[in-house]
Amino acid sequence: MTNITPSTSGAGQPHPKPGPPKARFRPWLVRMGENRVVRTFGPFVPVILLWWIIAELEVFPSAFFVGPGTVFEKFDELIAKGILPAYLGDSLERLFYGVLFGMLIGVPAGFIVAMSAWARKLTWPLLMFFQAIADIAWLPIVIVWFGFSLTAVTFVIVYTIVFPLMISIVSGVEQVPRDVVRAARSLGAGRLQVFTEVILPGALPAVATGIRTGLGYGWRALIAAEIIVGTSGVGFLMFDSRRAQEVTGVFVGMIVLGVLWFALDALVLAPFERRTIERWGMIRTAEAGR
Amino acid sequence: MRTLEISNLHKEFVDAYTGQTVVAVGDVSFSIEQGEFVSVLGPSGCGKTTVLNIVAGFDTQTSGSVLVGGKQVDGPSPERGVVFQSFALFPWKTVLGNVTFGLRMRGVPRADREAVAHQYLELVGLQGFEAKYPHELSGGMQQRLGVARVLANEPEVMLMDEPFASVDAQTRRKLQEELTGIFETKRPTVFFVTHDVDEAVFLADRVVVLSSRPSQVAEIVTVPLERPRHWRSALDNPDFRHTVTYLTDLLAAGEPNADESEDAPETSAAAGAVGEG
Amino acid sequence: MTATPASRRGGHLPRRLSAAFWFAVPFVALAVIWAIAVELSGVERRIFPQVTDVASAFAEMWRSGDLFTHTGASLRRMGLGVIAALLTGIPFGVLLGSSRVAAAFFAPLLRFSVALAGIAWIPFATLWLGYGERAVVFIVWNAMFFALAYNTMLGVQRIPTQLIRAARSMGTPRHRMFVEVLLPGALPNIVTGLRVGLGYGWRGLVAAEIIAASAGLGYSIFLAQKYFRTDIIIAGMIIIGALWLVIDRALLAPLERRTVERWGMKAVNL
Numbered sequence A: 001m002t003n004i005t006p007s008t009s010g011a012g013q014p015h016p017k018p019g020p021p022k023a024r025f026r027p028w029l030v031r032m033g034e035n036r037v038v039r040t041f042g043p044f045v046p047v048i049l050l051w052w053i054i055a056e057l058e059v060f061p062s063a064f065f066v067g068p069g070t071v072f073e074k075f076d077e078l079i080a081k082g083i084l085p086a087y088l089g090d091s092l093e094r095l096f097y098g099v100l101f102g103m104l105i106g107v108p109a110g111f112i113v114a115m116s117a118w119a120r121k122l123t124w125p126l127l128m129f130f131q132a133i134a135d136i137a138w139l140p141i142v143i144v145w146f147g148f149s150l151t152a153v154t155f156v157i158v159y160t161i162v163f164p165l166m167i168s169i170v171s172g173v174e175q176v177p178r179d180v181v182r183a184a185r186s187l188g189a190g191r192l193q194v195f196t197e198v199i200l201p202g203a204l205p206a207v208a209t210g211i212r213t214g215l216g217y218g219w220r221a222l223i224a225a226e227i228i229v230g231t232s233g234v235g236f237l238m239f240d241s242r243r244a245q246e247v248t249g250v251f252v253g254m255i256v257l258g259v260l261w262f263a264l265d266a267l268v269l270a271p272f273e274r275r276t277i278e279r280w281g282m283i284r285t286a287e288a289g290r
Numbered sequence B: 001m002r003t004l005e006i007s008n009l010h011k012e013f014v015d016a017y018t019g020q021t022v023v024a025v026g027d028v029s030f031s032i033e034q035g036e037f038v039s040v041l042g043p044s045g046c047g048k049t050t051v052l053n054i055v056a057g058f059d060t061q062t063s064g065s066v067l068v069g070g071k072q073v074d075g076p077s078p079e080r081g082v083v084f085q086s087f088a089l090f091p092w093k094t095v096l097g098n099v100t101f102g103l104r105m106r107g108v109p110r111a112d113r114e115a116v117a118h119q120y121l122e123l124v125g126l127q128g129f130e131a132k133y134p135h136e137l138s139g140g141m142q143q144r145l146g147v148a149r150v151l152a153n154e155p156e157v158m159l160m161d162e163p164f165a166s167v168d169a170q171t172r173r174k175l176q177e178e179l180t181g182i183f184e185t186k187r188p189t190v191f192f193v194t195h196d197v198d199e200a201v202f203l204a205d206r207v208v209v210l211s212s213r214p215s216q217v218a219e220i221v222t223v224p225l226e227r228p229r230h231w232r233s234a235l236d237n238p239d240f241r242h243t244v245t246y247l248t249d250l251l252a253a254g255e256p257n258a259d260e261s262e263d264a265p266e267t268s269a270a271a272g273a274v275g276e277g
Numbered sequence C: 001m002t003a004t005p006a007s008r009r010g011g012h013l014p015r016r017l018s019a020a021f022w023f024a025v026p027f028v029a030l031a032v033i034w035a036i037a038v039e040l041s042g043v044e045r046r047i048f049p050q051v052t053d054v055a056s057a058f059a060e061m062w063r064s065g066d067l068f069t070h071t072g073a074s075l076r077r078m079g080l081g082v083i084a085a086l087l088t089g090i091p092f093g094v095l096l097g098s099s100r101v102a103a104a105f106f107a108p109l110l111r112f113s114v115a116l117a118g119i120a121w122i123p124f125a126t127l128w129l130g131y132g133e134r135a136v137v138f139i140v141w142n143a144m145f146f147a148l149a150y151n152t153m154l155g156v157q158r159i160p161t162q163l164i165r166a167a168r169s170m171g172t173p174r175h176r177m178f179v180e181v182l183l184p185g186a187l188p189n190i191v192t193g194l195r196v197g198l199g200y201g202w203r204g205l206v207a208a209e210i211i212a213a214s215a216g217l218g219y220s221i222f223l224a225q226k227y228f229r230t231d232i233i234i235a236g237m238i239i240i241g242a243l244w245l246v247i248d249r250a251l252l253a254p255l256e257r258r259t260v261e262r263w264g265m266k267a268v269n270l
């Protein structure tokens, strides 16, 4: 049925309207634009170039702004001394424990609140309120309780992840179509089976969303905690450099954080979302829209 | 006087993924007189929307020309108002806000545009709904608003792309009857795209039949029906039934994948010819 | 205008009372459990204050005027940062969203920036702008700007093509598209961006005040930590939570109710 004529059969047809030079560049640009790596990392090339030019022209004093070259040297130095790998390890460890315990608490708690009307009625206002106390505001009291320790930082990250996760799961369970639940019931599924077969997979995308939101906050909490608690970690590296008026270290820290987030997104978050959200056909509108 | 004149319209798309060229419109020529209602009928995918989009100025042709009121079409303009299948009402504007939109864009003073708006809202039977938002209206009412919104601009030609395809069958009949009523009182020039044979015949003065892709004008059929028209009498009218049967056969012959084409040699030959041409 | 049904705005008194009751019950229960737990566990009250200690700390802050000084300072900074972010983020997002090439180019950069926005900029902000007011406002602005711009861009891209075509075919000039179509059309996503951004901004504010300010709620709880005044810390935390709820209920929720919900435009989740 599809009547695609191979290449241009309409050779006799003139092309008066579209500009010809644009047409020639198009396939090359389009092919470049289709490559995922190019699309993701390409835009950083001109940005780095711009950064380099601004630094070379010395638009800002070098105490405030340094170029890519200086940053790279510092990067090299910090790796050679072993400081950066050690700090990075510390940050990742905190984030790992925070996310792990956050999920271990948040996922079951979320489903309990979602499934029981009573639990919902009693805890919902509290959930809203605890979510509202910005996680970072817990730092002072946590420092009193646990001192300047891994526990203090982990506590704050767990806190940031649990609430968005629970709230997401509740709304995810709510969004499971009632007719699907009824269909499962009428096909002979019991209460438990409805939960494991319908509600759990139906709410998985919400879990993914919740983890992403939670990590967005948890990540910031980690940086803040490292700055304020200040013993080690990438956040500490940045603030320590700032205290010593060494802007280069701040640049190194920012870049490490950015790369770390990209890696986290590409290696952990995005695959998880693909497996859940896209598989259940909830997303895709982003591409179809245009 | 000719309001719309389409000559040798040709349109190719380059498929973004495969890079292949798709001929959406082969070679289409026809014209619409002032105050005439023309239906463009064809199998789905034959390029009807593409022709309409070019006339509307949303797309540009690969070759050929489109003249409206003697002027070459260049981009969208309020002289060619479009009624969309998806209604395309502004959800953030009230019924009144939607109808006065075009007038406001042209700088018509508030009092004047509200007077005009009320007149057209009454024409489509939406008086009393001015303060509602589109999502509070039924599908049929939304499309009435879509029509009023265009007519309020008094365009040279109203372009309608399967405007009733997304409402239920009963409402569709009603809307079609109302549209003929509006046409008979206001006499706008209408370019109406559809794949529904009954609809095309009931509404139009003439029906332009497009063949399947690459589309050409297979035939232009004049509808021998008196106005005013009503479904009740049209269905009993032998002229109506003949025209519908004739057009249905014409479409079936042009369809390459028609179910009967396997055991009917002459139709499959015809389909092959169309496919090549 | 048609009168708003009673249930929408005022609500029936019994229903509203019942809602308030069910809102209060969990908090009362929590306070009771807290009081009993502190009493029975015999934990040192300097480490974990009793409910009454927190209440008197609150009263003390009220009387001394500290409460208003700090709350005022925080809200002022938040307000300035939010206004700056709205005025810059939304136009920037619309600009990017209306060009496919610009959107494709800036999307990865914006995602990168959203991940870093806010707190991570504190070292830079204090280095460039010095400790104090300007650095804190910068952090609030920075925390919101990228989330707002990114979501606005998505929102503009998601406006149905037909709506833009409809507007153009009714003679909308290019310069009026922003106000007439792009802004309202993208509003569901703008509200999402505002939600996310305000969340980052509020956290950024607290963190920046801890580090870089000499007034404000973040500063006050950090100062209390230095003097081991856990009662003041917890009172401060409660104020921070309550203020956020007020911002959410008094600003975001009505905005959503009057626009996106009123117009029947469902927000597209990210």
Ligand SMILES: Nc1ncnc2c1ncn2[C@@H]1O[C@H](COP(=O)(O)OP(=O)(O)O)[C@@H](O)[C@H]1O
Pocket: B013, B014, B015, B022, B023, B024, B042, B043, B044, B045, B046, B047, B048, B049, B050, B051
């Ligand atoms: N933007 C486009 N890019 C590529 N192909 C297109 C585009 N628009 C339409 N087509 C193709 O052109 C043909 C005609 O489409 P259309 O005009 O929508 O048909 P109709 O409205 O008659 O159903 C279809 O085969 C469609 O795939």
Ligand SMILES: [Mg+2]
Pocket: B045, B048, B049, B162
């Ligand atoms: Mg079509």
